[in-house]
Each structure stands twice: as structure tokens, then as C-alpha cells.
Amino acid sequence: MTVRTLIVTVAAAALLAACAxxxxxxxxxxEGVVGQGAPVHAVLETPPVGLPxxxxxxxxxxxxxxxxxxxxxxxxxxxxxxxxKKAGLYIYGLDGAILQxxxxxxxxNVDVAEGLSVGGRPQVVFGASDRTPGKxxxxxxxxxxxxxxxxxVRHWGNVATDVVEPYGFCFARRGAELHAxxxxxxxxxRQFVLTVAADGQPSARLVRRAEIGSISEGCAADEATDALYxxxxxxGVWRYGLDPASGATRTLVQAIAPGVLVADAEGLTIIxxxxxxxxxxxxxxxxxFPVWRIDGAAPEYKGRFVVANGAIDGVTGTDGLDxxxxxxxxxxxxxxxxxxxxxxxxxxxxxxxxxWRDIRTALSL
Numbered sequence: 001m002t003v004r005t006l007i008v009t010v011a012a013a014a015l016l017a018a019c020a021x022x023x024x025x026x027x028x029x030x031e032g033v034v035g036q037g038a039p040v041h042a043v044l045e046t047p048p049v050g051l052p053x054x055x056x057x058x059x060x061x062x063x064x065x066x067x068x069x070x071x072x073x074x075x076x077x078x079x080x081x082x083x084x085k086k087a088g089l090y091i092y093g094l095d096g097a098i099l100q101x102x103x104x105x106x107x108x109n110v111d112v113a114e115g116l117s118v119g120g121r122p123q124v125v126f127g128a129s130d131r132t133p134g135k136x137x138x139x140x141x142x143x144x145x146x147x148x149x150x151x152x153v154r155h156w157g158n159v160a161t162d163v164v165e166p167y168g169f170c171f172a173r174r175g176a177e178l179h180a181x182x183x184x185x186x187x188x189x190r191q192f193v194l195t196v197a198a199d200g201q202p203s204a205r206l207v208r209r210a211e212i213g214s215i216s217e218g219c220a221a222d223e224a225t226d227a228l229y230x231x232x233x234x235x236g237v238w239r240y241g242l243d244p245a246s247g248a249t250r251t252l253v254q255a256i257a258p259g260v261l262v263a264d265a266e267g268l269t270i271i272x273x274x275x276x277x278x279x280x281x282x283x284x285x286x287x288x289f290p291v292w293r294i295d296g297a298a299p300e301y302k303g304r305f306v307v308a309n310g311a312i313d314g315v316t317g318t319d320g321l322d323x324x325x326x327x328x329x330x331x332x333x334x335x336x337x338x339x340x341x342x343x344x345x346x347x348x349x350x351x352x353x354x355x356w357r358d359i360r361t362a363l364s365l
Contacts, residue, residue, distance in 0.1 A: 034286065034287040034288070034306050034308075034314070034316060035259070035262065035283065035286030035287060035288040035304070035306065036259065036288070036304070036306075037288045037289065037303070037304035037305045037306040038303060038304070038305045038306070038362035038363050039305070039306055039307075039308040039362065040305050040306070040307055040308070040354055040358045040359050040362050041307065041308060041309075041310035041311070041312065041314075041354070041358065042307055042310070042312040042313075042314075042315065042352035042353060042354050043312070043331075043353055043354065043355055043358075044094075044095060044096045044312070044331070044352070044353040045096055045312050045341075045344075045350055045351065045352045045353065046080075046082065046090070046092050046096045046097075046098070046350045046351045046352075047096075047098060047347070047350060048344060048346070048347030048348035048349065048350050049082065049084050049090065049348060049349055049350055049351075050084055050086055050087065050348050050349065051086075051348065052347070052348055053348070054086055054348060054349075055085070055086075055342075055349070056084045056085060056086045056087070056348060056349055057082065057083070057084060057085075057319075057340050057341075057348070057349035057350055057351060058082075058083045058084075058085045058107075058108055058109065058319050058320050058340060059082070059083050059108065059109040059110050059267060059319065059320025059321075059322070059340065060080050060081065060082045060083075060110070060320060060321065060322045060338040060339075060340065060351050061080065061081045061082075061110045061111050061112040061126065061322050062078070062080050062112070062322045062323065062324040062328065062336060062338055063078050063079060063080075063081070063112045063124055063143075063324075064077060064078030064094075064324055064326070064327065064328040064329065065077055065078050065145055069145045069151075070147065070148045070149065070151045071091065071099050071100065071143070071151055071152055071153070072091075072099050072100050072150065072151070072152045073150070074093065074099055076093055076094065076099070076329075077094060077328070077329035077330070078094055078328055078329055079091050079092060079093055079094065079099060080092040080093075080094070080322075080338055080351065080353075081110050081112065081126055081153070082110070082338075082340075082351050083107040083108060083109065083110050083128060083320075084107070085106055085107060085108050085131070086106065087103060087104075087105070087106075088101060088102050088103040088104040088105060088107060089101070089102045089104050089107055089110065089126075089128065089141070089153070091152070091153055092351070094328060094329040094331055094332070094336075094353075095331070096351075096353065099152075100152050100153055102141070102153060102155065104128075104130075104132075104139060104155065105130060105131075105132030105135070105139075106130065106131040106132045107128040107129065107130055107131075107132075107139060108128065108129040108130075108131055108166060108167055108168075108169070108217075109128065109129045109167065109168050109169040109170075109183075109217065109218075109219075109267075109320055110126060110127065110128040110129075110169065110320075111126070111127055111128075111169055111170045111171045111322075112124060112125065112126050112127075112171070113125050113127070113171035113173070113178055115173060115176075115178050116178060116194070116195075116196055117196070118142060118156075118196055118200050119200055121144055121146060122145070122146070123142045123143065123144055123145075124142070124143040124144075124145055125140065125141070125142060125156070125171070125178070125194075126140070126141040126142075126143070126153060127139070127140050127141075127169055127171060127180050127194075128141075128169060129166035129167055129168060129169040129182060129183075130158065130166055131165055131166055135158050135160070136160075136161065136163065136164065136165070136166055137158055137159045137160045137161040137163065137166060137182070138158065138159040138161065138166070138169065138180055138182055138192075138204070139155070139158055140155075140156040140157050140158065140159065140194075140202050141153050141154060141155055141156055142154055142156045156201070156202055157201050157202040158202075159180065159192060159194075159202065159204040161182060161190055162188075162190075163182060163184035163185075163188045163190060164184065164185070164186070165184060165185035165186070166182055166183075166184060166185075167183050167184055167185045167215075167216065167217045168181075168182070168183030168216060168217040168218055168219045168230070168231075169181065169182055169183065169219070170219040170220055170221055171221070172221030172223060172228065172242055173221075173223050174223065174226075174242060174243070177193050178193070178194045178195075179191055179192065179193055179194065179207075179221075179242075179244075180192045180193075180194045180204060181219055181221065181228065183212070183216050183217060183218075183219050183230060184216075185215055185216075185217075186214075186215065187211055187212035187213050187214050187215060187216045187232065188209075188211060188212070189208065189209070189210040189211065189212055189216075189230070189240075189248075190206065190208065190209055191206070191207050191208035191244050192204040192205060192206055192207065193205045193207055207244040208244035208245075208247065210247055210248040211248065212230060212232055212238070213232060213235065214232055214233070214234060214235060215232070215233045215234065216230055216231060216232045216233060217231060217233060217266055217267070218230065218231035218265070218266055218267040218268035218281065218282070218320070219231070219268060220268040220269050220270045220279065221242055221270075222242070222270055222277060222279075222294055223242065224277065224295065225294065225295070226241060226242045226243060227239050227240070227241065227242055227294070228240040228241065228242045229253065229268050229270075229279055229294075230250075230268070231265040231266060231267070231268050231281060232265070233263060233264040233265050233266065234256060234263045234264065234265075235255065235256060235265075236252055236253070236254050236255040236256050236257075236261060236265060237252075237253040237254045237261065237265060237268065237279075237281060238250045238251065238252055238253060239251045239252075239253050239299065253279075253292065253299045254281075254290065254292070254299075254301065260283075260290055260301070260304070261281065261283050261290055262283045262284070262285030262286040262288070263284075263285050264284040264285060265281060265282075265283065265284070266281075266282040266283075266284045266318065266319050266320065267281065267282040267318065267319060267320040267321040267322075267339075267340075268280070268281050268282075268321075269321050269322045269323045269337075270294070270323070271323035271324065271325045271335055271337070271356060272325040272326070273325050273334070273335065273356070273360065273365070275295065276293060276295055276365070277293070277294050277295040278291050278292065278293055278294065278302070278365070279291070279292045279293075279294045279299060280321065280323055280337065282318040282319065282320070282321050282339065283304070284317055284318060284319065284342075287306060287314075287315060287316040287317055287318065288304045288305070288306050289304060289305050289306070289307075289318070289321070289339075290303075290304045291303060291304065291305070291359075291363060291365075293365075302363055302365060303363045305359055305362050305363060307339065307341075307352065307354060312352065313341075313344065313345035313346075315339055315341045315352055316341065316342055316343040317341075317342030317343055318339045318340050318341065318342065319340045319342065320339075320340050321337065321338065321339040321340065322337075322338050323335065323336065323337040323338070323356065324336055325356065331355075332353075332355055332356065333357075334355075334356055334357050334360075335355075335356030335357075336353055336354065336355065336356055337353075337354045337356055337359060338351055338352070338353050338354075339351065339352055339354065340352075
């Protein structure tokens with residue numbers, strides 16, 4: 001080896017070591033590379049999000065109603081909110097059609113919750129991590145399920161934080177309290193109790209400040225076991241206590257490992273199926289979805305699924321996802337899983353809907 005070769009080799013090794021400490025972003029290079037998993041198929045999809053070539057579609061949230069509701073002239077059994085992280089928030093029907101678009105800026109992750117009343121009327125609350133300069137934090141939206149006419153999702157207010165680049169977001173209930181949980185790009189964890197102020201505007205009280213360690217995004221709360229799950233993208237999935245007094249105490253559920261969870265570990269969601277509850281993740285690096293049963297003493301790994309090509313194209317490079325068990329309209333009588341698809345076959349990225357029964361069968365759950 002010459003001196004010149006030695007210098008180049010050492011420099012390359014140093015560069016690789018430096019890169020190893022940085023985020024390993026999925027850039028679509030896995031378009032034709034999908035890891036091993038039980039195959040299922042999407043049954044519906046939304047129109048493309050954003051302009052061609054944009055990394056725009058990011059994260060969905062599913063809401064369903066026991067009775068039909070009115071939104072923008074349509075009567076529906078529920079809908080899906082999906083973020084365009086370059087422009088705002090889409091509201092889709094359970095058939096994938098666009099019902100509403102709110103040009104709200106750089107929204108990343110979104111979640112939905114019930115249990116707050118504004119002006120004496122129960123509301124559905126949507127929250128999203130907001131990266132828009134000048135208002136970084138949490139953006140909040142309301143939907144009145146009892147209203148009619150031109151009813152729609154509307155902006156409610158914002159929660160300011162010290163997080164420079166908000167990334168992950170999820171709601172959680174602890175008794176009568178509604179908690180809003182924000183995860184920052186650099187691994188910041190902030191937990192708030194969300195209430196309604198006397199003037200009807202949102203009020204947030206910070207109850208936990210902790211550091212995850214490195215770039216993190218997906219989060220999901222399991223109120224039944226008082227657990228909070230967070231995906232640290234290049235490390236693995238952690239289980240925290242949902243009680244803010246538990247601070248930074250955590251247990252590793254699954255480390256990044258070939259054949260189970262491949263960096264980036266991105267979205268997380270929980271679905272209830274009768275007495276059973278499952279945590280679903282998105283293994284962005286190999287386009288698979290690991291599943292754990294979480295209603296026992298400790299999470300139990302149950303396998304992985306992939307969304308394969310069928311009547312609708314398969315799913316690759318998923319970022320965010322959401323799931324809801326039970327009846328979600330007539331089309332999904334036992335639940336639905338909605339995932340972001342990074343490499344869509346026609347047009348830009350979009351969201352795809354999978355029947356929970358197909359996943360349950362594929363994994364013998």
C-alpha cells in the first residue's frame with residue numbers, strides 16, 4: 001500500500017465513522033428492495049401528495065364515528081388526516097378521496113384524540129408537529145362531529161416549544177387528562193397536558209422534558225399499560241412510562257437488527273383487536289412492518305408484513321402510519337392500517353389503506 005493509498009483509506013474510514021453518527025435517511029434507493037415479511041395488499045389509496053419528486057407525504061391519523069358525520073358537504077363514517085410536510089394537512093374519506101385541504105405549512109406527524117369540549121360542544125382534536133418557521137411546536141385543529149353544513153376541520157391554535165425541528169407527535173389519555181407528546185429531530189421529548197382556556201383557546205402545561213439521545217420520530221401511547229413507545233431511528237424502539245414523572249427511564253423493545261427492524265425506524269402505531277393490542281412499526285430501510293403484541297407483561301414480537309404489489313402497487317420506504325381497530329366504516333369492519341408510500345407507481349408519494357383482517361391472517365395473530 002502506498003502512502004497516498006493509506007491516506008485516502010484512512011480519510012475514507014474517518015468519513016464513514018463520522019457518517020455513522022448521523023441520520024441514515026432513506027432516499028428511495030430501496031424501490032426494488034423489500035425485506036422478508038408476510039405479504040398483504042393495499043385495498044385503497046389516496047391521490048398523490050405534493051409535486052413530482054417532492055418528499056411530501058409523511059404521516060396519517062385515522063378517526064371513525066359510530067354515527068355518520070358531515071364534513072364539507074359529504075356524509076361519512078370517519079376520515080383520515082394526512083400531512084403534506086411541504087404544505088399542510090389533507091383530510092381524506094375512508095375511500096381515499098380528498099375531502100378537505102388546510103394549507104397550514106410544514107406539518108410533519110399528526111394524531112387524533114377525543115375528550116375535549118370547546119364552548120360546551122365535544123370536539124375531535126387533531127395535533128401535528130409543526131416545523132413552520134416562526135411557529136415551531138404543535139399545531140392544533142378541531143372537528144365538531146355534531147355540526148352540519150359546511151362543517152370541516154379548522155385550526156384551533158398552536159403550542160410553542162423550545163424544540164427547533166419538531167418531528168414526531170402523538171396524543172395520550174391519562175385518566176381525565178389529554179396529553180400531547182412532541183418528539184424533536186434531535187431526540188428531544190416534550191410532554192404537555194392539553195386543556196381548554198376560558199376563552200376557548202388551547203392551553204398546554206409542560207409536564208416532562210427528557211432527551212432520547214439521537215434523531216427520533218415515531219411515537220405511540222398505550223394508555224392501558226401506561227406505556228409510551230418511541231422510535232429512535234438508528235437505535236431501535238423504546239418503551240417509556242406514560243407517566244411524565246418517569247422521566248427518561250426506558251426499556252429497549254427492539255434494537256435495529258437485520259430481518260426485524262432496519263434503520264430508519266420511523267412510524268409507530270397501536271391497534272386494539274378485541275382484548276389484544278398490537279404495536280406496529282415501519283422499518284423504512286427495508287420497507288417492512290414489524291408487529292409486537294403489547295397487552296402482556298412485556299412486548300412480544302409476532303413477525304413482519306410487507307405491502308406487496310397487487311391491484312394497487314406495493315409500499316416502499318414508509319415513513320408514518322396509523323391504525324384503528326373495530327369498525328371503521330363499512331369497508332373496514334374490524335379495523336384499518338393506513339401507511340405512507342414513498343415510491344408510488346403513478347405520481348408522487350401517497351397514503352395506502354390495508355384491511356386489518358388481512359394483516360391478522362397473514363401473521364396468524
